[in-house]
Amino acid sequence: MEKKNIDWGNLGFGYIPTDKRFVSNYKDGAWDEGCLTSDANVVISECAGVLQYAQTCFEGLKAYTTEDGHIVVFRPDLNADRMIASAERLEIPVFPKERFIDAVEQVVAANEAYVPPFGSGATLYLRPFMFGSNPVIGVKPATEYQFRIFATPVGPYFKGGVKPLTIRVSDLDRAAPHGTGHIKAGLNYAMSLYNIVDAHNCGFDENMYLDAATHTKVEETGGANFIFVTKDGKVVTPKSNTILPSITRRSLMVVAKDYLGLEVEEREIFVSELGDMAECGLCGTAAVISPVGKIVDHGKEICLPSHECYGSCNSETLRHSHRHSDGQNPCSRRLDKSY
Numbered sequence: 001m002e003k004k005n006i007d008w009g010n011l012g013f014g015y016i017p018t019d020k021r022f023v024s025n026y027k028d029g030a031w032d033e034g035c036l037t038s039d040a041n042v043v044i045s046e047c048a049g050v051l052q053y054a055q056t057c058f059e060g061l062k063a064y065t066t067e068d069g070h071i072v073v074f075r076p077d078l079n080a081d082r083m084i085a086s087a088e089r090l091e092i093p094v095f096p097k098e099r100f101i102d103a104v105e106q107v108v109a110a111n112e113a114y115v116p117p118f119g120s121g122a123t124l125y126l127r128p129f130m131f132g133s134n135p136v137i138g139v140k141p142a143t144e145y146q147f148r149i150f151a152t153p154v155g156p157y158f159k160g161g162v163k164p165l166t167i168r169v170s171d172l173d174r175a176a177p178h179g180t181g182h183i184k185a186g187l188n189y190a191m192s193l194y195n196i197v198d199a200h201n202c203g204f205d206e207n208m209y210l211d212a213a214t215h216t217k218v219e220e221t222g223g224a225n226f227i228f229v230t231k232d233g234k235v236v237t238p239k240s241n242t243i244l245p246s247i248t249r250r251s252l253m254v255v256a257k258d259y260l261g262l263e264v265e266e267r268e269i270f271v272s273e274l275g276d277m278a279e280c281g282l283c284g285t286a287a288v289i290s291p292v293g294k295i296v297d298h299g300k301e302i303c304l305p306s307h308e309c310y311g312s313c314n315s316e317t318l319r320h321s322h323r324h325s326d327g328q329n330p331c332s333r334r335l336d337k338s339y
Protein backbone atom coordinates (compact mmCIF):
# COMPACT_ATOMS: atom_id res chain seq x y z
CA MET A 1 0.00 0.00 0.00
CA GLU A 2 1.54 3.25 -1.07
CA LYS A 3 1.10 6.02 1.47
CA LYS A 4 -0.09 9.50 0.51
CA ASN A 5 2.55 12.12 0.06
CA ILE A 6 1.98 13.93 3.37
CA ASP A 7 4.57 15.55 5.64
CA TRP A 8 3.51 13.33 8.57
CA GLY A 9 5.93 14.86 11.08
CA ASN A 10 4.52 18.36 10.63
CA LEU A 11 0.79 17.69 10.72
CA GLY A 12 -1.27 19.79 13.09
CA PHE A 13 -4.68 18.88 14.48
CA GLY A 14 -6.74 19.86 11.45
CA TYR A 15 -9.15 18.45 8.89
CA ILE A 16 -7.71 16.91 5.75
CA PRO A 17 -10.42 15.09 3.75
CA THR A 18 -9.52 11.50 2.90
CA ASP A 19 -10.84 9.24 0.14
CA LYS A 20 -13.72 7.50 1.89
CA ARG A 21 -16.21 7.93 4.71
CA PHE A 22 -19.02 5.67 5.96
CA VAL A 23 -22.64 6.86 5.87
CA SER A 24 -25.83 5.22 7.11
CA ASN A 25 -29.26 6.88 7.21
CA TYR A 26 -32.11 6.24 9.61
CA LYS A 27 -35.64 6.47 8.25
CA ASP A 28 -39.00 4.81 8.99
CA GLY A 29 -37.62 3.40 12.20
CA ALA A 30 -34.52 1.64 10.84
CA TRP A 31 -30.89 2.24 9.90
CA ASP A 32 -30.12 1.38 6.27
CA GLU A 33 -27.21 -0.86 5.33
CA GLY A 34 -24.86 2.08 4.92
CA CYS A 35 -21.93 2.39 2.55
CA LEU A 36 -18.59 4.03 1.95
CA THR A 37 -18.75 7.19 -0.12
CA SER A 38 -16.26 9.67 -1.53
CA ASP A 39 -18.71 12.56 -1.03
CA ALA A 40 -17.46 14.68 1.87
CA ASN A 41 -20.53 16.95 1.85
CA VAL A 42 -23.79 16.58 3.73
CA VAL A 43 -26.92 18.09 2.19
CA ILE A 44 -29.81 18.50 4.64
CA SER A 45 -32.93 20.63 5.12
CA GLU A 46 -32.43 24.13 6.47
CA CYS A 47 -34.80 23.03 9.23
CA ALA A 48 -32.92 19.82 10.17
CA GLY A 49 -33.07 18.90 13.86
CA VAL A 50 -29.31 19.24 14.20
CA LEU A 51 -29.35 22.80 12.85
CA GLN A 52 -32.26 24.02 14.94
CA TYR A 53 -31.92 22.19 18.25
CA ALA A 54 -28.39 20.75 18.15
CA GLN A 55 -29.53 17.12 18.16
CA THR A 56 -26.12 15.57 17.55
CA CYS A 57 -23.42 13.59 19.30
CA PHE A 58 -19.97 12.43 18.28
CA GLU A 59 -16.99 10.25 19.09
CA GLY A 60 -13.25 10.45 18.49
CA LEU A 61 -10.73 7.61 18.21
CA LYS A 62 -7.47 6.93 16.44
CA ALA A 63 -5.89 4.34 14.17
CA TYR A 64 -2.15 3.77 14.54
CA THR A 65 0.54 1.91 12.64
CA THR A 66 2.43 -0.44 14.94
CA GLU A 67 6.18 -0.97 14.78
CA ASP A 68 5.73 -4.15 12.75
CA GLY A 69 3.46 -2.40 10.26
CA HIS A 70 0.00 -3.43 11.41
CA ILE A 71 -2.82 -0.93 11.70
CA VAL A 72 -4.64 -0.93 15.01
CA VAL A 73 -7.55 1.07 16.42
CA PHE A 74 -7.66 1.85 20.15
CA ARG A 75 -10.72 0.38 21.95
CA PRO A 76 -13.47 1.11 19.36
CA ASP A 77 -15.82 -1.06 21.47
CA LEU A 78 -15.69 1.55 24.22
CA ASN A 79 -16.41 4.37 21.77
CA ALA A 80 -19.39 2.37 20.49
CA ASP A 81 -20.71 1.96 24.04
CA ARG A 82 -20.26 5.62 24.83
CA MET A 83 -21.98 6.71 21.62
CA ILE A 84 -24.94 4.53 22.55
CA ALA A 85 -25.14 6.34 25.91
CA SER A 86 -24.92 9.73 24.17
CA ALA A 87 -27.58 8.80 21.61
CA GLU A 88 -29.98 7.57 24.29
CA ARG A 89 -29.64 10.80 26.28
CA LEU A 90 -30.36 12.88 23.16
CA GLU A 91 -33.29 10.76 21.87
CA ILE A 92 -31.23 9.71 18.85
CA PRO A 93 -31.80 6.11 17.71
CA VAL A 94 -28.90 3.88 18.72
CA PHE A 95 -26.46 2.75 16.06
CA PRO A 96 -25.70 -0.87 17.02
CA LYS A 97 -22.32 -1.61 18.61
CA GLU A 98 -21.23 -4.33 16.13
CA ARG A 99 -22.18 -2.07 13.23
CA PHE A 100 -20.22 0.82 14.75
CA ILE A 101 -17.08 -1.31 15.04
CA ASP A 102 -17.55 -2.70 11.54
CA ALA A 103 -17.94 0.83 10.12
CA VAL A 104 -14.75 1.96 11.91
CA GLU A 105 -12.86 -0.95 10.34
CA GLN A 106 -14.27 -0.18 6.89
CA VAL A 107 -13.24 3.48 7.10
CA VAL A 108 -9.72 2.65 8.28
CA ALA A 109 -9.25 0.00 5.57
CA ALA A 110 -10.55 2.32 2.84
CA ASN A 111 -8.17 5.07 3.96
CA GLU A 112 -5.11 2.95 4.64
CA ALA A 113 -2.97 5.28 2.55
CA TYR A 114 -3.68 8.02 5.10
CA VAL A 115 -2.71 6.07 8.22
CA PRO A 116 0.55 7.74 9.30
CA PRO A 117 3.64 5.54 9.55
CA PHE A 118 4.95 4.26 12.89
CA GLY A 119 7.13 6.78 14.69
CA SER A 120 5.87 9.83 12.79
CA GLY A 121 3.96 11.14 15.81
CA ALA A 122 0.84 11.37 13.65
CA THR A 123 -2.28 9.18 13.65
CA LEU A 124 -5.47 8.72 11.67
CA TYR A 125 -8.23 10.39 13.68
CA LEU A 126 -11.70 8.93 13.22
CA ARG A 127 -14.77 11.02 13.84
CA PRO A 128 -18.05 9.11 14.14
CA PHE A 129 -21.09 11.35 14.56
CA MET A 130 -24.88 11.27 14.36
CA PHE A 131 -27.41 14.01 13.77
CA GLY A 132 -31.12 14.67 13.25
CA SER A 133 -31.52 15.30 9.54
CA ASN A 134 -35.20 15.91 8.82
CA PRO A 135 -37.09 19.19 9.41
CA VAL A 136 -38.03 19.87 13.04
CA ILE A 137 -39.57 23.17 14.08
CA GLY A 138 -41.69 22.24 17.09
CA VAL A 139 -39.30 21.05 19.79
CA LYS A 140 -39.12 17.28 19.48
CA PRO A 141 -36.68 14.62 18.34
CA ALA A 142 -36.13 14.26 14.59
CA THR A 143 -37.48 11.14 12.87
CA GLU A 144 -34.60 10.82 10.40
CA TYR A 145 -30.89 10.69 11.22
CA GLN A 146 -27.51 10.24 9.65
CA PHE A 147 -24.60 8.28 11.14
CA ARG A 148 -21.26 9.09 9.57
CA ILE A 149 -17.58 8.34 10.18
CA PHE A 150 -14.85 10.28 8.45
CA ALA A 151 -11.11 10.02 8.90
CA THR A 152 -8.41 12.68 8.92
CA PRO A 153 -4.68 12.36 9.58
CA VAL A 154 -3.62 14.46 12.57
CA GLY A 155 -0.56 15.55 14.50
CA PRO A 156 -0.43 16.95 18.05
CA TYR A 157 -3.46 18.78 19.50
CA PHE A 158 -1.28 21.15 21.52
CA LYS A 159 1.41 22.92 19.57
CA GLY A 160 4.94 23.01 20.86
CA GLY A 161 5.60 19.39 21.75
CA VAL A 162 5.64 18.46 25.43
CA LYS A 163 5.98 22.00 26.74
CA PRO A 164 3.85 21.97 29.91
CA LEU A 165 0.53 23.77 29.59
CA THR A 166 -0.62 26.72 31.65
CA ILE A 167 -4.28 26.52 32.55
CA ARG A 168 -6.67 28.69 34.53
CA VAL A 169 -9.46 27.85 36.91
CA SER A 170 -12.62 28.86 35.08
CA ASP A 171 -15.46 31.00 36.41
CA LEU A 172 -17.84 29.67 33.76
CA ASP A 173 -19.26 26.16 33.90
CA ARG A 174 -19.33 23.43 31.25
CA ALA A 175 -21.88 21.03 32.70
CA ALA A 176 -24.83 21.28 35.05
CA PRO A 177 -25.56 18.69 37.73
CA HIS A 178 -27.92 16.16 36.09
CA GLY A 179 -27.19 17.74 32.70
CA THR A 180 -25.25 16.44 29.69
CA GLY A 181 -21.64 16.70 30.85
CA HIS A 182 -21.23 12.92 30.80
CA ILE A 183 -22.15 12.47 27.13
CA LYS A 184 -20.23 13.48 24.03
CA ALA A 185 -22.61 16.10 22.67
CA GLY A 186 -21.69 18.99 20.41
CA LEU A 187 -23.77 21.23 22.64
CA ASN A 188 -21.22 20.81 25.45
CA TYR A 189 -18.62 22.28 23.14
CA ALA A 190 -20.63 25.14 21.66
CA MET A 191 -21.02 26.73 25.06
CA SER A 192 -17.30 26.31 25.86
CA LEU A 193 -16.07 28.22 22.80
CA TYR A 194 -16.46 31.69 24.33
CA ASN A 195 -14.45 30.57 27.34
CA ILE A 196 -11.63 28.94 25.42
CA VAL A 197 -11.23 32.00 23.18
CA ASP A 198 -11.12 34.15 26.30
CA ALA A 199 -8.59 31.80 27.96
CA HIS A 200 -6.34 32.02 24.90
CA ASN A 201 -6.67 35.81 24.84
CA CYS A 202 -5.57 35.83 28.47
CA GLY A 203 -2.54 33.66 27.67
CA PHE A 204 -3.80 30.33 28.98
CA ASP A 205 -3.83 27.08 27.07
CA GLU A 206 -7.00 25.66 28.63
CA ASN A 207 -9.72 26.14 31.22
CA MET A 208 -10.03 23.98 34.31
CA TYR A 209 -13.76 23.58 34.92
CA LEU A 210 -15.07 23.09 38.45
CA ASP A 211 -18.27 21.41 39.56
CA ALA A 212 -21.12 23.81 38.80
CA ALA A 213 -22.91 23.28 42.12
CA THR A 214 -20.15 24.28 44.55
CA HIS A 215 -17.19 25.50 42.46
CA THR A 216 -14.84 23.68 44.80
CA LYS A 217 -14.11 20.46 42.92
CA VAL A 218 -12.01 19.80 39.83
CA GLU A 219 -13.91 18.46 36.82
CA GLU A 220 -12.10 18.56 33.47
CA THR A 221 -11.11 20.92 30.66
CA GLY A 222 -13.32 21.57 27.63
CA GLY A 223 -12.17 18.39 25.93
CA ALA A 224 -9.88 16.34 28.16
CA ASN A 225 -9.94 14.70 31.61
CA PHE A 226 -7.42 15.38 34.38
CA ILE A 227 -5.04 12.91 35.91
CA PHE A 228 -2.84 13.85 38.88
CA VAL A 229 0.03 12.33 40.79
CA THR A 230 0.09 13.33 44.46
CA LYS A 231 3.32 14.21 46.24
CA ASP A 232 3.16 10.80 47.92
CA GLY A 233 3.02 9.04 44.57
CA LYS A 234 -0.64 8.14 44.20
CA VAL A 235 -2.37 8.47 40.81
CA VAL A 236 -5.66 10.28 41.32
CA THR A 237 -8.39 11.37 38.94
CA PRO A 238 -11.61 13.29 39.62
CA LYS A 239 -14.76 11.32 40.32
CA SER A 240 -17.83 13.13 39.06
CA ASN A 241 -20.90 12.24 37.07
CA THR A 242 -20.77 15.47 35.10
CA ILE A 243 -17.46 14.76 33.34
CA LEU A 244 -17.05 12.85 30.12
CA PRO A 245 -15.79 9.33 30.87
CA SER A 246 -12.55 9.51 28.91
CA ILE A 247 -11.42 6.18 27.50
CA THR A 248 -7.81 7.38 27.65
CA ARG A 249 -8.17 8.21 31.36
CA ARG A 250 -9.87 4.91 32.17
CA SER A 251 -7.13 3.05 30.27
CA LEU A 252 -4.35 4.96 32.05
CA MET A 253 -5.82 4.07 35.43
CA VAL A 254 -5.78 0.39 34.46
CA VAL A 255 -2.19 0.64 33.23
CA ALA A 256 -1.11 2.49 36.39
CA LYS A 257 -2.74 -0.03 38.71
CA ASP A 258 -2.40 -3.38 36.95
CA TYR A 259 0.75 -2.94 34.86
CA LEU A 260 2.80 -0.46 36.89
CA GLY A 261 1.58 -1.46 40.35
CA LEU A 262 0.85 2.13 41.36
CA GLU A 263 -1.76 3.13 43.88
CA VAL A 264 -4.71 4.67 42.05
CA GLU A 265 -7.82 6.44 43.23
CA GLU A 266 -10.86 7.96 41.55
CA ARG A 267 -12.26 10.46 44.02
CA GLU A 268 -13.45 14.02 44.44
CA ILE A 269 -10.51 16.40 44.10
CA PHE A 270 -10.84 19.83 45.66
CA VAL A 271 -9.21 22.93 44.19
CA SER A 272 -7.78 23.51 47.66
CA GLU A 273 -5.75 20.30 47.27
CA LEU A 274 -4.01 21.26 44.04
CA GLY A 275 -0.95 22.43 45.94
CA ASP A 276 -0.47 18.82 47.12
CA MET A 277 -0.08 17.52 43.59
CA ALA A 278 3.29 16.63 42.13
CA GLU A 279 2.06 16.23 38.57
CA CYS A 280 -0.97 17.10 36.50
CA GLY A 281 -1.82 16.02 33.00
CA LEU A 282 -4.66 16.33 30.53
CA CYS A 283 -5.66 13.14 28.83
CA GLY A 284 -7.83 12.28 25.88
CA THR A 285 -7.66 10.87 22.38
CA ALA A 286 -6.90 14.29 20.93
CA ALA A 287 -4.98 15.70 23.91
CA VAL A 288 -2.99 12.43 24.38
CA ILE A 289 -1.24 12.96 27.74
CA SER A 290 -0.28 16.60 27.94
CA PRO A 291 1.59 17.77 31.03
CA VAL A 292 0.28 20.79 32.93
CA GLY A 293 3.03 22.97 34.38
CA LYS A 294 0.94 25.61 36.07
CA ILE A 295 -2.62 26.15 37.23
CA VAL A 296 -3.69 29.74 37.86
CA ASP A 297 -6.55 30.18 40.32
CA HIS A 298 -7.58 33.83 40.17
CA GLY A 299 -4.05 35.16 40.30
CA LYS A 300 -2.74 32.45 42.62
CA GLU A 301 -0.22 30.31 40.76
CA ILE A 302 0.02 26.64 41.54
CA CYS A 303 3.17 25.18 40.04
CA LEU A 304 3.53 21.49 39.50
CA PRO A 305 6.96 20.68 40.98
CA SER A 306 7.79 18.00 38.46
CA HIS A 307 7.92 20.67 35.78
CA GLU A 308 10.28 23.04 37.57
CA CYS A 309 13.01 22.20 35.12
CA TYR A 310 11.08 24.19 32.53
CA GLY A 311 11.71 27.44 34.35
CA SER A 312 10.97 29.05 37.65
CA CYS A 313 7.39 29.71 38.46
CA ASN A 314 6.90 33.45 38.38
CA SER A 315 4.95 35.92 36.34
CA GLU A 316 7.89 36.31 33.98
CA THR A 317 7.61 32.68 32.88
CA LEU A 318 3.85 32.99 32.76
CA ARG A 319 4.16 35.88 30.36
CA HIS A 320 6.62 34.01 28.18
CA SER A 321 4.55 30.87 28.20
CA HIS A 322 1.62 32.61 26.54
CA ARG A 323 1.08 30.76 23.30
CA HIS A 324 -1.24 33.34 21.88
CA SER A 325 0.33 36.50 23.17
CA ASP A 326 0.45 39.37 20.69
CA GLY A 327 2.07 41.77 23.11
CA GLN A 328 -1.32 43.14 24.15
CA ASN A 329 -3.31 42.08 27.14
CA PRO A 330 -6.91 41.71 26.03
CA CYS A 331 -7.52 39.86 29.25
CA SER A 332 -7.71 42.84 31.54
CA ARG A 333 -10.36 44.31 29.29
CA ARG A 334 -12.42 41.18 28.97
CA LEU A 335 -12.24 40.33 32.65
CA ASP A 336 -14.25 43.48 33.38
CA LYS A 337 -17.27 41.58 32.17
CA SER A 338 -19.38 39.98 34.81
CA TYR A 339 -21.42 36.86 34.25
Ligand SMILES: *Cc1c(COP(=O)(O)O)cnc(C)c1O
Nearest residue numbers: 223224225244246247248284285
Ligand atom coordinates in the same frame (compact mmCIF):
# COMPACT_ATOMS: atom_id res chain seq x y z
C1 LIG B 1 -13.82 13.21 24.17
C2 LIG B 1 -13.65 13.91 25.45
C3 LIG B 1 -12.66 13.57 26.39
C4 LIG B 1 -11.61 12.51 26.11
O1 LIG B 1 -12.16 11.23 25.99
P1 LIG B 1 -11.31 10.07 25.29
O2 LIG B 1 -12.26 8.93 25.24
O3 LIG B 1 -10.14 9.81 26.12
O4 LIG B 1 -10.96 10.58 23.94
C5 LIG B 1 -12.62 14.25 27.58
N1 LIG B 1 -13.49 15.24 27.86
C6 LIG B 1 -14.45 15.62 26.99
C7 LIG B 1 -15.37 16.71 27.37
C8 LIG B 1 -14.56 14.96 25.76
O5 LIG B 1 -15.50 15.35 24.91
